Amino acid sequence: MKKTWYNLLLILIFPIGLIAQGTTNIKTVNTDVDVWIKKSFAKKAIPPFSFVYNGKSSATFITKWGYSVTKKAPGEAGVLHYEFNYQEPGNGLLVTCDVKGFANFNAVEWVLRFKNNASAQSGIIEQVKATDLNFVYEKGQVPDVHYADGSYAAKEDFRPRLQQMTAGAELKMVPEEGRSSQKSFPFFNIAFTENTGVMVAIGWTGTWFASIQQKQAQQLSLATGMEHLRTYLNPGETIRTPSTAMLFWKGNNRFTGHNKFRRFILAHHTPKINGQIARYPISNSFNYGDPAPCNEYTCMTADYGVALIKRYKQFKLVSEVFWLDAGWYKHSGEAPQKNWANTVGNWSVDSTRFPGGLGEIADEVHKAGAKFMLWFEPERVMKNSDWASQHPEWMLNASDAHDAFLFDLGNTEARQWLCKTMGKLIEDNKVDYYRQDFNMQVDIFWKNNDKPDREGISEIRYIEGLYAYWDYLLKRFPEMIIDNCASGGRRIDLETTSRSAPLWRTDYNYGEPVGYQSHTYGLELYLPLHGTGTHKTDKFSFRSSLGTAIVYNWKITESSGNINEMQACQAEFKKVRPFFYEDYYPLTGTEQTTANNIWLAYQLHRPSDDSGYIVAFRREEATSETCIVKLQGLQPQKKYTLTNEDTGEIAKKTGAELSSGFTLVLKERRSSLLLRLGVE
Incomplete structure (x- = not known):
């Protein structure tokens, strides 16, 4: 009875979803990713994920469940790999968090899985936050979230966006129509100061969500997961959730984080051919x-x-x-x-x-x-096609008004x-x-084929099937x-x-x-x-x-x-x-990128030999013949040459001069500039 009243009190004080989260102090996190993993997923600690099970928040019981950790053999050099297991008493629900750490990038990522080990149907699993984390930062700071539009066949596709996280601010991102980068984009940068932040990426080729909230002073919460998930599990059944990656960065400005993340993607999230x-x-x-x-x-x-x-x-x-x-x-x-x-x-x-x-x-x-x-x-199968007539049992339907089926990748x-x-x-x-x-x-096909109390299962099985299909192709055809x-x-x-x-x-x-x-x-x-x-x-x-x-x-x-x-x-x-x-720096700001009356310029920089390019455009309605840009990533005392690839003209400047301001010149409207940068 006391336990019941205690749980009720927690829910009254902290509504479900707001009960204690995993916490990271952004001031001290940029040290050792292995330390962060062991601390965040330690026994008796509230882990950086949450869910509601049988109406109760996991924060009220997860520390009382059985706990085990296994250090797994790394599949890649420089990668730490752990499996953290949380077992419901009585061998019921098993929650597994597969965690990887990337020491060279100070990055961590994980995937959350649920398995019903019982012989009977599980309780309802809902409000799953594959990431549920509080960032604590210093007084007086106002974090900025740098994010982007997704794709929707517009000039504004991938347009940079900014949300300042002032008191009470909230930013929620959800893609449209079940496609993971339609309108919303699952990559963003939380800059706590000009010099410190965390890059975040979500891996889910369906309807994910990301919610960032400034709930109270000096705390910013991050939650990610599937937008639609409320289900029981059958005996022996397993489901997975979206993957999450976080890369902690420190540097001169937020572009340190962006460029470190680009290199992380190349190193660990890009297909390899012959290594x-x-x-x-x-x-x-x-x-x-x-x-x-x-x-x-x-x-x-x-x-x-x-x-x-x-x-x-x-x-x-x-x-x-x-x-x-x-x-x-x-x-x-x-x-x-x-x-x-x-x-x-x-x-x-x-x-x-x-x-x-x-x-x-x-x-x-x-x-x-x-x-x-x-x-x-x-995946899209017209209703009058060969596949539709040959294998009707594998076709998912949204409605009779639809002219196409969805091929059921969730069917093994x-x-x-x-x-x-x-x-x-x-x-x-x-x-x-x-x-x-x-x-x-x-998404309408998934929703139409979910059974009662099984919301999200069609989507999960479908996305798992998509990954399995692509993995099969890459294994069968290694080049x-x-x-x-x-x-x-x-x-x-x-x-x-x-x-x-x-x-x-x-x-x-x-x-x-x-x-x-x-x-x-x-x-x-x-x-x-x-x-x-x-x-x-x-x-x-x-x-x-x-x-x-x-x-x-x-x-x-x-x-x-x-x-x-x-x-x-x-x-x-x-x-x-x-x-x-290599490294990439936008040079003309990110507030306005699509207008016809502006210049747009960016810098490509190869740190290994201090070389690169400046690419610039003067658009049709841009009235000024000049644009001042400040180059980044250069050594202040070094002397650089900038060669105009169209005219052959050469300018010589120090890194300090180029970083304080360099004037680009284009006499004609609707024209471009390509400058090759090298060390003198």
Whole structure:
């Protein structure tokens, strides 16, 4: 009875979800990540996660449950790996937190799992916060949360945002439609001071949430998890939750944290091929943009594809990859009634246009010294397609009004069939790189297929299945890369970056340079690996698409193109590309990035040899011919040269001078500047 009254009193004083959290003092955290892990997950300590079980907050009972810790063998050099187990008395619910520490980056990440070890159905698990943590900071500080918009096919995609965490402030982020970076973006930087903070990343390719609140003086709370989860578990059943990564940083300013995080992503959340970071490619399209009623590649034929490859070779324009997008499969070429979008689910090669399959095109690509990448969209299945009629038992429906099913990746039998079927299709057509698109709202399918008191189970099983499918492909084809597309970049999170990269980061107005500049400017703060397209060869347009990857969507069959300009663009891209793997600094602020009356400039810096580039744009309505920028990451006493790549002009300045202010000059509106930086 006393225990009941005690629990009731706790709930009255601290509403569920506000009861004691794990606590981190931001002043002392930047020391040893192993110490942080052992302290945060210590026996009898409130761990940095929480949940409600049978109506009670875990903070009221978790320290009384059975506890064990296992130090696991690290899978990577420099990585600590622990498993912390919390067992309900009587061998009921088991809560496991799989924790990794990265000493070189002062970073930690974990995944929370629940398993019902009992022989009967478990109680209800809800309000799960995979991260539930209080940061304590010094009096007088006002933390800033630097975050970004997600993708929604807008000029504002990945736009930098700022929320000052004054008294009572709250910031909640939730993506839309079940795609992890649609409208909201699962990466952000909490700067407690100008010099101290924590980078946070969430790994969940569904509907996650992040809530940051200033609940009381000198305390900032962080909670992350699944937005919709309230379920019991059957005997022996296990579920996982979103992964969370935190990287603690100290430095001159918040960009120390951003750049440390970019390097962390490259080191530990980027696919590896033969032990090396996968280099996402420079690609050629197949003369993108056929006349109506063709769309995408619905009018492509084997002969035309082979001829185009030979033409690229003739003009010395062959890149690393030839990229064939949507429209190569059965029925997609039956215009005008059919098109690339309303024929998915018919995953066999169109034998009329490609009588020998796609192998003939792949062979020609390989003869040219390149790789062959092919587009797929296996999750969206049209209701009148082959897959829908052959396997109705594997189709999830949202409503009769919907024209497509969702292929049930959460069904083990269905997923295994998908793995074998797509693997064979890839092998038979000699595909090197796999591009997966996803053009649908998915959360309504999950919701419609959840059973009573099982909210979130369909989503969990589906997301687990997606990861298992991609992991299968990467294991079966160890030199493959996965291009992650979802109507552009709407499925970017910590889990997908570990397996893929978005080579087409947005479906925003194809080739519009101001938007493309803005997308680069915001996304580079978090991720170095992503790409977009380029359609023109003028320097203002082309430089708007610089990065680690690109697809050249030039027309090489029309007189409007210029082969010499295309070759010059390719050469410039190859020179600048390596620096996008290094440190990145926005130079013109983050308050306004999309307006047509501003300059936009950024710096790429390689600390190992103190070299880099400045990329700058004067937009159409920018009235000033000059823009003063302050370079970062330089040694004050060193002398540097800045070479204008267009004119050859050279300026010489010390690091101190460049850091205090350097004037960029562009006489013409809608023009660009590329300056190479080096040590004298």
